[in-house]
């Protein structure tokens with residue numbers, strides 16, 4: 001039912017390379033309103049592959065969805081957000097266990113950012129030696145941050161066994177990683 005309302009999908013393909021410079025390590029693109037997409041890169045089987053995450057600016061601070069997978073870009077992403085929006089990242093939610101979602105979790109926790117995954121993601125992260133979050137969600141969870149309210153829920157297995165979806169009810173859109 002809700003899946004039919006999908007308006008945003010973060011698709012991991014070369015089609016998502018933005019035209020901000022071929023070799024830029026970090027790219028930020030305005031999505032709509034307070035929503036932004038950030039892109040970082042890693043090398044997989046000899047190819048430079050982008051991975052996208054999202055953040056939303058609120059009056060209470062910035063909510064980051066997923067983390068860069070280029071380990072050199074954890075701090076530059078925080079710095080870029082601070083510079084552009086004059087706000088700090090206060091929380092980070094990783095949407096499945098793969099490195100392009102979770103790699104920065106430990107770093108961000110050290111910076112005082114509240115990091116979250118589901119218990120299932122944490123189990124898979126542990127098993128696969130990935131970074132883990134400080135706070136674990138045992139069930140679908142609604143977060144209220146500044147004027148924004150969003151629900152993090154588990155739709156069943158998709159891209160991975162543990163992938164979660166973020167639903168912004170007022171804005172009527174999903175963040176889905178495919």
Ligand SMILES: [Zn+2]
Nearest residue numbers: 096098159160
């Ligand atoms: Zn993945």
